[in-house]
Amino acid sequence: MTHPHAVWSLSGFGDEVDPDPTIQAAVLLALGASHIEVRSAWGTNVSELEPEAVQRLKGILDGQGLKVSAVASPIGKVDVSLPVEHEVARLRRIISVAKGLDAKYVRIFSFYRGEGRSQEEIRDAVMERMAALAAEAAANDVILLHENEKGIYGDTPERVLDIMETVNSPALRVAWDNANFVQVGVKPYTEGYALLRPYLEYLQVKDAIATTGEVVPSGEGDGELEATIAALAADGYTGFASLEPHLASAHELGGYSGPVAFGIAARAFAGLATRNGVTLA
Numbered sequence: 051m052t053h054p055h056a057v058w059s060l061s062g063f064g065d066e067v068d069p070d071p072t073i074q075a076a077v078l079l080a081l082g083a084s085h086i087e088v089r090s091a092w093g094t095n096v097s098e099l100e101p102e103a104v105q106r107l108k109g110i111l112d113g114q115g116l117k118v119s120a121v122a123s124p125i126g127k128v129d130v131s132l133p134v135e136h137e138v139a140r141l142r143r144i145i146s147v148a149k150g151l152d153a154k155y156v157r158i159f160s161f162y163r164g165e166g167r168s169q170e171e172i173r174d175a176v177m178e179r180m181a182a183l184a185a186e187a188a189a190n191d192v193i194l195l196h197e198n199e200k201g202i203y204g205d206t207p208e209r210v211l212d213i214m215e216t217v218n219s220p221a222l223r224v225a226w227d228n229a230n231f232v233q234v235g236v237k238p239y240t241e242g243y244a245l246l247r248p249y250l251e252y253l254q255v256k257d258a259i260a261t262t263g264e265v266v267p268s269g270e271g272d273g274e275l276e277a278t279i280a281a282l283a284a285d286g287y288t289g290f291a292s293l294e295p296h297l298a299s300a301h302e303l304g305g306y307s308g309p310v311a312f313g314i315a316a317r318a319f320a321g322l323a324t325r326n327g328v329t330l331a
Contacts, residue, residue: 056283058253058323060330061085061119062293062316066307069093071107071262075114077309081316084331086111087167087292088151089122096121096147097140104150109177111151118153119290120225120252125183126159126202131176134182141183144169155252155290157195157225158183160204160213169203172297173212176203180217188221195225205234207242214249224249228273229256233263239274243281253282253291255319265296267318277318291330293319 060083064074071091078086088096099107111118123144125137141156148156160180163172179283180196187194196204196213204210210224225244233236257271258264268275295307295315307315323330 055327055329056286056288057329057331058287058289058291059085059119060293061087061290062312063087063089063092066293066295067309067312071110072114073309074267075111075116077312078116079114081293081313082320082330083293083316084117085290085292086116087120087122087157087294088118088147088153089099096123097125097144099147101146104147108151108272114292118148118151119292120152120155120157121148121153122157123175124159126161126179126196127199128162130161130163130172130179130203134179135180136188138180138182141186145187145192148192149190155193155195156187157197157252159197159199160202162210163203169209172203177213177216180213180222181219184217184219188219192221192253195220196222197225197254198227198230200230200233204297205230206236207231207238207245210242211249223251225252225254226250226278227254227256228275228278229265229271229295231328232258232260232271232273233302235260237272237274239277243278247285249279250282250287252289253278253287255291255293255315256296267295267297267315269318269322270307275327276322276326279322279328283326283328291319291323 064086067077228238257273260272297307297311
């Protein structure tokens with residue numbers, strides 16, 4: 051079978067390599083990445099990075115020739131009962147970080163619900179908040195990428211679609227994560243791809259085993275990663291593929307792999323990409 055030829059920009063979560071951006075950059079460059087996804091630097095989350103630190107980070111990345119694919123913010127990883135303005139104010143700060151790093155994408159989530167509350171009960175509050183965030187992004191010429199994450203409103207393909215259709219803003223798009231779908235009992239490609247492809251603007255590279263939820267290198271789990279890559283290549287996707295291996299430890303606001311495990315994850319993904327006619331640049 052011949053495959054169309056696609057070129058995707060390779061990126062990765064720098065803070066999964068090391069807290070120090072200089073080491074992050076060196077490892078990503080060694081793995082063939084042209085971009086980096088910034089979630090934290092020197093152990094400080096992007097939501098708390100001071101302007102001086104952003105400038106310093108930009109200097110390091112410029113010096114290494116790495117561009118920023120996205121700012122991986124924790125926006126929307128809070129309880130939906132907080133006031134709308136709470137996350138809008140935090141987003142404003144993160145947009146200034148994104149601007150300082152020349153990044154047009156900001157990754158976000160779609161809110162937790164309090165104990166005993168159903169997804170249906172929080173739906174309207176979620177939509178109100180997602181619409182407010184999208185409006186803020188649109189006004190500042192950045193694009194929000196919603197990551198499907200277990201425990202938030204947008205955890206299944208149907209609910210992610212609900213958000214996209216309801217908010218209906220070009221400033222809100224899908225960051226697709228195969229592993230996170232697996233962890234909520236979804237077969238990502240089979241059950242989600244056709245629904246969400248019109249909104250899919252960013253690929254987060256992660257795989258997981260359905261029975262345990264354990265995160266594994268690309269192609270070793272139940273994330274239907276190969277089918278997803280093949281389909282994206284076939285229908286003209288030319289965006290980012292961002293490595294988020296989560297192989298050593300994961301916690302609420304991020305994960306960690308270390309340089310060795312990060313390299314294993316990168317090589318596993320590169321193998322799948324090559325087999326499906328995708329060049330990572």
